[in-house]
Amino acid sequence: MTAKRRLHGALAGALAAAQLACIGLAAPGAAWAQQAGGLAATPQMGWNSWNKFACNIDEKLIRETADAMVKLGLKDVGYQYINIDDCWHGSRDADGNMRPDPQRFPSGMKALADYVHARGLKLGIYSDVGATTCGGRPGSRGHEYQDARSYAAWGIDYVKYDWCDSKGLNAVGAYTTMRDAIKASGRPMLLSICEWGENKPWEWAQDVGQSWRTTGDIYPCWDCEMNHGSWSALGVLRILDKQAGLRKYAGPGHWNDMDMLEVGMGMTEDEDRAHFSLWAMLNSPLILGNDLRSMPAPVQGIIGRREVIAINQDPLGVQALRFYNQGQVELWAKPLAGDEWAVMILNRGEAPLPYRWDWKQHRISDDLSKREVDFNKDTWRWQDAWTGKRGDTDKRLDVTVPAHGVVLLRLKKA
Known part of the structure; x- marks a missing residue:
């Protein structure tokens, strides 16, 4: 999601924490990871709707993507989250409860989550700290606990939380509020902090969310900057170069997020392979952004490469x-x-x-x-x-x- 417009379990966690202790590494986020059910003991893997589809989403797309993830064997190599990004929202009812767009998601989110769960996958959703999202839909400001209760009732597993319309807000406070709302909901949900690195979340978010964005948005190019006036989208190398000094903050349960993957979105095969390798080596979450329903064999070969995924998912959790x-x-x-x-x-x-x-x-x-x-x-x-x-x-x-x-x-x- 642009800066102004878009935005394996508890045992693995315990193993990782023990390994870290053995080599003398601190794990400040370990307590929060355990409270959250061992979420993100290794970097999360999944798919997100924004890079390819932006606001052009509906429940049919989400169901078909879940089916494709299973059919193509991506679930078998570790991908588990199907994440709906911005623009799923309808309006709030008389009591302030958020409802999905009735035209795009007529069956409702509970039915969609049940569909995804039946395939052994997990469903993610998107919101924003502000009164409006980056796409102009209703945000969670003033409704954090209410929204988290709705997500829990629907069976949501992952919350991507953006930073648009954040005027007057303190980032630590805003994200901690949603963390506490998720805890109070009674359902473990991974919290993906998406405030673009503007408030140095690596310094404070280890006990708030399971990952935090370190930069603005990614763009499908090797080394470029796409300037939009008040914000820029960055190519693979530009994002890589902004990771200097950050590796000490990452580890099991709390990861530096270099944004969603652009594999299969227009770069060359060598660039895609390098992009995937870099994200694997630096322990960034592996969140696919392409259309899983129709992709060429080389793209499938890259995103499904077990040997590279194993480097990203290594339980030691030390960034390159x-x-x-x-x-x-x-x-x-x-x-x-x-x-x-x-x-x-x-x-x-x-x-x-x-x-x-x-x-x-x-x-x-x-x-x-x-x-x-x-x-x-x-x-x-x-x-x-x-x-x-x-x-x-x-x-x-x-x-x-x-x-x-x-x-x-x-x-x-x-």
Whole structure:
């Protein structure tokens, strides 16, 4: 959703918290994650209606998308949320209760949630801190507890909460109010904070929501800024570059959200693959934005790639760090559970890049996780998460990184 217009369970959570404790990492949001039923022990995965459909949504689209998620096997690889974004709203009744648009959602939200739940999925909904949403529909200001009770009665599982029409509001107060309203409703619902990073939510939201947006909205391009006057939408690299310094705030139950995925929305396959890899490495929620009912096989292959998803969903929950920078070429490393690592080579440039990397000439050290790799002491076997190719660190790595692309490897000690 634009800044002015649009906007695996409790056991996994306990495992992640234990692992964090073992490596000396604090987990300030762990208590809230446990109170919320272990929500977002790993970054949430799902689909959202806005990027492709904006306000052109109805219950038929939501049902068909839920069916497609199951039929295509996306549910089997971890996607679970079907999220309705802005413009589902009708009007409030005489008692102030929010009702869905009777033309677009004639069966009501309870029936729609039942349909989604019957397929083993979860339903998400959208609202806003203001009196109006970014799309001009009724927001939740002054109705937070009332709306949360409605969502609970309908069977909603996820609330994306936006920041439009927020004049005079304090962000911490506004989002804490909705958190408390959700708690009071008696139904665990994931709270996705969408205030575009304007109030540095990474500093205060670990006990408020399960994720928070770190930037304004994403745009389906590699490295661009789409200026709309009072706000701009950002390409993949522009959003990546705004994550500097934020990795220490993320972990199980509380994630830096780099906005919804634009895979299948107009970029090249290499760009889509890199985009998906970056979001996986940085532990951003994986929320699809394309039309699941009609997508080419390559797009399905990207969003369904188990090896890459596993990096995002690793229970250790440590976000990647950039440990080597050569201008157009960057190397990123992500500590994984079980003393494994993921290493990614990013080519920001305009041409394919033949790249050689002598493992023994470099060391990876991460102050946050207190983990280190010295390739002179141990041999590590690697597997390319996209191609399946294998090798080990006794030999120099010799690869070609596509233009606007990545090579993504998973390392395990031999």
